Amino acid sequence: MTLDGTKFVNWIRRANRRIQENKDYLSELDRAIGDGDHGINMARGFAEAAQRLTGSADQDLGALCQQVAMALLSKVGGASGPLFGTAFLKMAGVWKGKDHASVHELSLALREAVNGIKMRGKAELGDKTMVDVWEPVSRFVAEKAEHLSWRELCVFAEEQMDKTKPLQAKKGRAAYLGPRSSGHLDPGAVSSFFLFEALCETMEESGGDR
Amino acid sequence: MSYVGIVLVSHSVDLVRGLQEILSQVQPQVPVAIAGGTDDGELGTSPFKIKEAIEFANSGKGVIVLFDLGSSLMNAEIALDWLGENERVKIADAPLVEGAYAAVVESGCGSSLDQVLHVAQKVKTWQKIS
Numbered sequence A: 001m002t003l004d005g006t007k008f009v010n011w012i013r014r015a016n017r018r019i020q021e022n023k024d025y026l027s028e029l030d031r032a033i034g035d036g037d038h039g040i041n042m043a044r045g046f047a048e049a050a051q052r053l054t055g056s057a058d059q060d061l062g063a064l065c066q067q068v069a070m071a072l073l074s075k076v077g078g079a080s081g082p083l084f085g086t087a088f089l090k091m092a093g094v095w096k097g098k099d100h101a102s103v104h105e106l107s108l109a110l111r112e113a114v115n116g117i118k119m120r121g122k123a124e125l126g127d128k129t130m131v132d133v134w135e136p137v138s139r140f141v142a143e144k145a146e147h148l149s150w151r152e153l154c155v156f157a158e159e160q161m162d163k164t165k166p167l168q169a170k171k172g173r174a175a176y177l178g179p180r181s182s183g184h185l186d187p188g189a190v191s192s193f194f195l196f197e198a199l200c201e202t203m204e205e206s207g208g209d210r
Numbered sequence B: 001m002s003y004v005g006i007v008l009v010s011h012s013v014d015l016v017r018g019l020q021e022i023l024s025q026v027q028p029q030v031p032v033a034i035a036g037g038t039d040d041g042e043l044g045t046s047p048f049k050i051k052e053a054i055e056f057a058n059s060g061k062g063v064i065v066l067f068d069l070g071s072s073l074m075n076a077e078i079a080l081d082w083l084g085e086n087e088r089v090k091i092a093d094a095p096l097v098e099g100a101y102a103a104v105v106e107s108g109c110g111s112s113l114d115q116v117l118h119v120a121q122k123v124k125t126w127q128k129i130s
Helices: A005-021 A023-033 A038-054 A061-075 A080-095 A103-121 A131-147 A150-162 A173-181 A187-205 B013-026 B047-057 B070-083 B096-108 B113-125
Strands: B005-010 B032-036 B063-067 B089-091
Touching: A005 A023, A005 A038, A005 A061, A005 A187, A023 A038, A023 A173, A023 A187, A038 A061, A038 A080, A038 A187, A061 A080, A061 B047, A080 A103, A080 A187, A080 B070, A103 A131, A103 B070, A131 A150, A131 A187, A150 A187, B005 B013, B005 B047, B005 B070, B005 B096, B013 B032, B013 B096, B032 B047, B047 B063, B047 B070, B063 B070, B063 B096, B063 B113, B070 B089, B089 B113, B096 B113
Parallel strands: B005 B032, B005 B063, B063 B089
Antiparallel strands: none
16 A cells, blocks of 8 residues: 555656646646646646656655656646645655655645645635645545545545536636636646546556555 | 846746836846746746746845736745745735836835835736826
8 A cells, every 4th residue: 555666656657648648638628717728738747747757766755756846846837837846845845755655644745735735826625726636635545544445536536626617716817707717627626636546546556455 | 236126927938028128228227037938938937937037136135026927926936935035035916017117116216125015016006097
């Protein structure tokens, strides 16, 4: 059930593939309620993150998270750069010097990431942002602890993503649309789901499900 | 004599280049630096560029940062975290064009960081058409 450096790299590479495959879909979602570049931005950032990790011999989870954060901060550009970048920076702080993380340590890192995202974006649960996926996912992992099923987590994350559809946006460019933002999925919630889906698949693949 | 520096942050480098040109015509002695676009020159902002611009514009009297839209603020805040000298760098809650204009005039008069910030933020309440 533990996440190590190799699995971490596989996670980010898998997330990158998922984002590349859905680049147009993410931009299309963003065109409906934002500025239409979410897919392009995330694809650019995660391609860079995956590339930097592929060349890295590092096994320290903190250092690996730091590399992902720096890649996202320098390449993404839109709001997701500082937000996903901050999430990985906060996780780096929790995992510094660790070459593996238990589910408990994952929950600690996610909790810090959520705090970081909320502090940076000043968003709360229900504002139709990535927080609507990250915060419940973080709580789910903490509550299930060692009994966590990756498959259940994946389904749960997708449900949280779907719940952003009826919400009215309170943050970012989508907030300019007011009530017209309802009826669309939040693009950041969707890319956050892809990230967690990739994590669940990576952990399941390595025989971690129960 | 040193002046409070001004940093202009925008998703578009063209936007802040034009604004910088307008400002330097008004007060050529005030250091004005820009951080527009991503590191690759795409639309967006970069905390790395913002940090460099702040360092460039700071002649010892501090720097006021003005930004265009939401995500620029987040990257400006990351740049400030990295610089770790928040008291000498202030992010203005002000419209980019009018705020920068007011700030550069005030800075050119030799005002302090807090005075320049105050004047830049006050323009929020101005009526453009009276």
